[in-house]
Amino acid sequence: MTTMDKKDVGLRNSNILELFQGAQVLLTGATGFMGQVLMEKLLRTCQIDKLYIIIRPKKGMTEKERLKKIFDSSLYERLQREQPNCISKVVLVTGDNEQRGLGLSKExxxxxxxxxxxxxxxxxxVRFDEKLTTAVAINILGTKxxxxxxxxxxxxxAFVHFSTAYSNCIMKEIDEKFYMPAMRWTEVVQLVDSLDQETTEIITPIVLGEWPNTYSFTKALAEDLIRDEARGLPIGILRPSIVVNTASEPVVAWINNVYGAAGAVTGAAIGLLKSLHxxxxxxxxxxxVDMAINAALAIAWEVAQHTSENKPAQYLNTKMKTTCKNEDIIPIYNYVSSTQNPITWGEFMKLNEYAINYPSLKCIWYYFFTLNKHRFIHNIYVIFLHLLPALITDIGAKIMGKKPIMCKAYQKISKFTDVIAYFSTKQWNFHNNNVQNLWKRMSPQDKILFKFDMALLDWEVYLSSMIKGIRFYFIKDSFEHAEKAETRYQRLKYLHYTIFYSVQLMLLYVAYKIVLHYWITFKDVLLEILQ
Structure with missing residues (x-):
């Protein structure tokens, strides 16, 4: 069977491929984590005609240079091998989501x-500490x-909007529906427009209210905007939870960042992070991430299907008014794991101890990590296992004439752990009936090509490869030096336990001296009481 014949068979059995065959697709955020995986999948699997990506020059690189850098990465090796001319389908459109009108030319x-x-x-x-002005410009006005x-x-x-499962994180029960924020999107936009940058930063905590950061806050308001402004558009909203390494495609365990859970794994694996609240x-x-992208593609199919089947006003691309509310029309998909295939933070970090078997040359200390539920206990760990070692190391570096870096590193780590603590100390009850029903409606062929059912994921298998992916794709540490890394790691292990047991012996000695001191001081009194 020829390649063309295989494509024809795939099309006959795949509703999703049928939608995308010859399609002209617009993608924003193509240079981001999810955007890069989506672009690769569209080009490799979906048989599209053209892919338009809105991109801007950044950090001294032109639009073409940024695209080339992405295509030269390991994520695109399979695509380049199977379809060497795939880049010809990509059309660069100069623009900027932070500018009004997306910064597009008239042409x-x-x-x-x-x-x-x-x-x-x-x-x-996606920066949690982004300035409110910038977050509003990109996440809200960019969406408008x-x-x-x-x-x-x-x-x-079809129009698929990428939101987050934590857009309504102030709620404990999160269904696949719209929620009314304390401040409407129009009020926040007007407020930010009327104030200077300094004033906006001062009042940001007041504006956020119960929301933990500007990211989740503006994502909630973007959904509020869609409820108001998307009438008549064929649109669906994808709400993924914490997005991590690829499960299988195009390569196993690919990742290009260490936000969220991946950051905790990386910090613990290289010996920097000792405690997490x-x-x-x-x-x-x-x-x-690859399963979340498959869900996005399936959502596009379902939205498009409703567009063709429901020509009445709710899906027509017009401004016609209907008696239906937008929240009753626009489908929302909570793409989460906790409803069908839950894993606890304890299980997650335990499985990631697999890192001990494959140490990196970039490890600075032996693996010693603990999860602390109580903030007070966590802070004690931070003082003795983060701050004091960092201070001692930096003093030593200064004495040797080297640049001290550990204190600054732990300041960043402290900021990271404070951000993730909000999500690692709270429990949400998500509902994802729309996601489960979408999976059930898919053809057998689509379930193979666009697998996203979280119930099918084997966490043990997946997490065993996660740390390898972080090491290879993000830390850029080749496995060629495995023997050298293992030798170095054993030295760190001996050093760790030497210090660990030495400190314990010192504490026991101090405790012994204190008890002895009080025994000598109060011996006569205690004996008299006992008699």
Whole structure:
């Protein structure tokens, strides 16, 4: 059977491939973690005609240079091998989601309006400590500009908006529906527009209220915006939880960042992170990035299916009013693991102790890590296992004429652990009926090509490869030096336990001297009482 024959068979049995064959797709956020995986999947599997990506120059690199850097990465090796000319399908569109109108030229705006069939809006600032002004500009106003652009597209079949499962993290029970925020998106936009940067930063904690950061706050408001402004558009919202390494495609365990759970694993594996403020008994809700992307593609299919089947007003690309509320029309998908295949933080970190078997040359200390539910206990660990060693190391570096770096490193680690603590000490009850029903409606062929059912994931197998992926793809530590790394790690182990037991003996000695002192002081009194 020829390659063309295989494609024809795949198309006949795959509803999702049928949607994407020959499609002209617009993707925002293509340079981000999820965006890169989505771009690769679209080009490798979906037989699209063109992929338009909105991209801007950054850090001295042009749009073409940024794209080339992505295509030269290990994530795209399989695609480059199977389809060497795939990059010819990518059309670079200069733009910026932080600018009004997406920073598009009139020509590019017109091109997108007349050509695009499907939109994936994955662009966002994911920094938890992002300035409110920037987060509003990208996450809220950038989304509004995308909706305005989509409304002009006469051939639009589907629009998938990437949100987060934690957009409504102030709720304990999170269903696949819209929630009303304390402040509407219009109020926050007007407030930010009316204030200078300094004033905005001062009042940000007040504006956030119960929300832990500007990211989840502006993502909630972006959903509020969609509820108001997406009437008549064929749109669906994907809410993934903590997104981590790929499970299987295009390569196993690929990752290009150490945010969230991956950061905790990396810090513990190289011996930097010794304690995390975390309840080991609550769910660590995380999903592999490739499975989340497959869910996004399936959502596009389902939204497009409703578009063709429901020509009445709720899905027509017009401004016609309907008696239905938008929240009753726009489907939301909570893509989470805790409902079907839960794993606790304790189980997650225990399985990641696999890192001990494959140490990195970049390890600075032996693996010694604990989860502390109580903040007070965690802080004690931080003082004795983070701050004091860092201070001693930096003093030693200064004496030797080297640059001290450990104290600054632990300041960043402290900031990271404070951010993740909100999500590792709270339990949410997610509902994901829409996701489960979507999976059930898919054809057998689509379930193979676009696998996203979290119930099928084997956590032990997946996590055994996770640390390898972090080491190889992010830390850039080759496995060629495994023997050398193992030798060095054994030395760190001996040093660790030498110091550990020496400190214990010192503490026992101090305790003995204290008890002896009080015994000598109060011996006569105690004997008299006993008599």
């Amino acid at each position: 590019d705006h017109a091109l997108l309006v007349h050509r695009v069939n499907i939109i994936f809006h994955a662009a966002a600032t 500009d995308m909706l305005d652009l989509a409304r002009e597209m006469p051939h639009l079949k 975390c309840d080991k008994d609550i769910a660590a809700d995380m999903v592999p």
